[in-house]
Amino acid sequence: MRSTTGWQATDSSTLRRTLLQRRDLRTDDVAVRVDYCGVCHSDLHALRDYDTHSGAPLVPGHEFTGVVTGTGPGVTTFSIGDHVAVGNIVDSCGVCAMCGAGQENFCHSFPTLTYGGTDRQDGSTTLGGFSREYVVREAFAYPLPAGLDPAAAAPLLCAGITVWEPLRALAVGPGSRVAVAGLGGLGHLAVRLAVALGATTTVISRSRDKHADALRLGAHDLLDSTDPEQMATARDTFDVVIDTISAPHDLGPYLKLVAMDGTLSLLGYLGPVTVETTALLVGRKRLGSAGSGGRPATAEMLQFCADNGIAADIEVLPSAQVATALGRLRQNDVRYRFVLDMSDLDS
Ligand SMILES: NC(=O)c1ccc[n+]([C@@H]2O[C@H](COP(=O)([O-])OP(=O)(O)OC[C@H]3O[C@@H](n4cnc5c(N)ncnc54)[C@H](OP(=O)(O)O)[C@@H]3O)[C@@H](O)[C@H]2O)c1
Ligand SMILES: [Zn+2]
Ligand SMILES: [Zn+2]
Secondary structure, three states: OEEEEEEEEEEOOEEEEEEEEEOOOOOOEEEEEEEEEEEOHHHHHHHHOHHHOOOOOOOOOOOEEEEEEEEOOOOOOOOOOOEEEEOOEEEOOOOOHHHHOOOHHHOOOOOEEOOOOEOOOOOOEOOOOOEOEEEEEHHHOEEOOOOOOHHHHHHHHOHHHHHHHHHHHOOOOOOOEEEEEOOOHHHHHHHHHHHHOOOEEEEEEOOHHHHHHHHHOOOOEEEEOOOHHHHHHOOOOEEEEEEOOOOOOOOHHHHHHEEEEEEEEEOOOOOOOOOOHHHHHOOOOEEEEOOOOOHHHHHHHHHHHHHHOOOOOEEEEEHHHHHHHHHHHHOOOOOOEEEEEHHHHHO
16 A cells, blocks of 8 residues: 545544555556645535534545656556646546446446445455545546646646536527526636637625626626626526525526526535426526536536636645635635645655
8 A cells, every 4th residue: 555645524524644555556457645735515515514424534535736756557648747637537437328328426326436436356345535645547537638736726726626617518609598506616617618618697685795707707798696687687587597505495486597497516525405396397498407527528517717818716725724725615715725735644
């Protein structure tokens, strides 16, 4: 085994710097020195649920960039020193219809998650990117395209791909009318990507102090979700509403905004939700969702971001300040993604 250090949960609110073991490199593994890891709202959800997870070790972090420091004997795509990016899926069965279609994120035997997943060979619980080293199959590491800043690119690997897949699947492009609800980590990247795809893009936010940012990110319009009049005026006007709100909420007002035959794509982990069927019936509206992305889409998204100068707006903190990052994210006090700098784990 290889030793490294990382931030492991001791309870649902505390992460402690801990010595971690990584597996020895298998034939097709690469070892990655993790330089930057984004802090996703899903990390907060995982910590919230930690106490109910029967003591399985939890090291969060599933969007990171770094440098290859070791390669297994069968690795063909990477060499030591290459800059790479890793997202929230690190393995899949490789043989089911979904894997065959390049949708490893929907693998029929469930993809192996970057943390809290079960390794397909040794059954161990995967430990995430809030650590200095990660060992991953080369197929689930992506070359970081030249021109992308490694810190600002890290959030592309979860927040970015999660909004990219539905935007692409719903054929967003010039002429599309897109709204993005919730201007956080996912939301601000959804705005940038939708605008770059050519869509007329509106931000729906309850935070007035984010309105100037929304315009700076490229949004063409704004809706204050706390103002029923504004919401009513925008009825039936969007082909796609990307809902990134992280807390349970009434879908009714958001479905009202969807135009006939349009889609509300719900991306937050909300658990069970209630939908009034007439809210779908009137206007033949669709309710959809998406989660993460397959390997081809992830590579495509990274290249699109490099070509269009897209990355996250980040606040970089030393990894020792992980508690500050999580606490402020919980308070909606982030513009728009915290990224942990892992180099402090060397000392
Ligand atoms: N489907 C997937 O594969 C996937 C991947 C990653 C994350 N997620 C989930 O997606 C959600 C968003 O993640 P994130 O990292 O973007 O979170 P985030 O940075 O915290 O952003 C969430 C945004 O939702 C809005 N919001 C939060 N609480 C709200 C409330 N009570 N009522 C109305 N709006 C509220 C806020 O926007 P405003 O201030 O603008 O209103 C906030 O900035 C989380 O549930 C996360 O777990 C899913
Ligand atoms: Zn995430
Ligand atoms: Zn599969």
